[in-house]
Amino acid sequence: MFEITTHPIEAAALGGHMHSSSCGAVVTFEGRVRDHNEGQSVLSLSYEAFEKLAVKEGAKIIEEAAQRFAINKACCVHRIGHLQIGDVAIWVGVCAGHRHAAFQACEYVIEQVKSRVPIWKKEFYEGATSHWIRMNVLSATASERF
Amino acid sequence: MFEITTHPIEAAALGGHMHSSSCGAVVTFEGRVRDHNEGQSVLSLSYEAFEKLAVKEGAKIIEEAAQRFAINKACCVHRIGHLQIGDVAIWVGVCAGHRHAAFQACEYVIEQVKSRVPIWKKEFYEGATSHWIRMNVLSATASERF
Amino acid sequence: MKEITIHYYASLRDLRGCAQETLSTEAESALQLFDELQRDQKLPSNRSHLKLAINDEFQAWETSLRSGDRVAFLPPFAGG
């Protein structure tokens, strides 16, 4: 299951759903809003998604994880909207018979979601400045123009 | 922090303690009692520890994880006594600035705890039979005697 | 002429100054459409860091366009 939500992510509640009696291992990942990034102090974040495509691509990733690794279930929820320091932006949970598959699948899901799902992040800094993360690759290209 | 407990492990509560505002990633592992092992249907489990030594060795592993990987905090709790299917036997939580270190440290802790901490597990099966896990290596040795 | 709606997200929306626009074009492919739109400098000069979606599916830049298509040029993802 892959989901985009505008509501706070309740990691504890999500974790409670991951269990089945044939599952020996549950691995979870929480990505939280940090108070700094690349040396800059961050006040808050805003996430935006191309929702229809994000949900399709996310579901594909979950399906891939289930095929590649010996797991029982994988689940990922990504929050969008304005988030404060410490808020959970993304949660991934995997349950499996054995631990190594659970670790591998969980890391696979988070890696793939970060690189393939159309979600964007804007950081807000002191002094009312803000910045779309990874936008620099675009402006670098623009400046090369001259 | 490494702890041995006779009480049920509340993964949700433990997870809630893992956060700090400089932490971008929290990875947790729950090892739960499965209803089967190596083809046999398991009814329940019993864990026993050499507690004094277990707590020392566990603390060493947590310290090593903090030195080897760029993490903020690692924590492990192992339950002992009689456990039912689905009960959490071990919980590991790691928080870090970045996800890869959190995954690595979490898997390191569980691997090391399994191989180095003096804890033993007895499985109970249908028909009132039971078996100390990994005892077979000892009996194999005993039978080689003849 | 084809009627195409183009959606912009995140940094591209800021750069373009709008979230979507609809226009008539003779562009055969998404690639030609991008080049046409890029001329006013309100899109990056280089599309190597962008991805493309047509009707809510990822597509290759060479995909031909049909009237009514919804096109989105997507800046680098930064979820998680």
Place this chain on the structure above:
Amino acid sequence: MKEITIHYYASLRDLRGCAQETLSTEAESALQLFDELQRDQKLPSNRSHLKLAINDEFQAWETSLRSGDRVAFLPPFAGG
């Protein structure tokens, strides 16, 4: 003669038939003590899968024993 207390856990306790015993021995090392105890077949013939602790610390089998030491022979661990 040294007074040594030996602790048994899990499968070794079952094999030995007790959780601890105290005995007087002339064994110089934990290794010699194990060999002495193993003669009655109530311990595995081979100690390659066992670990050793003296006074709640892991130790090498060659460690010399002193009177009052608490020794534990530890079967293969199976936590987690």
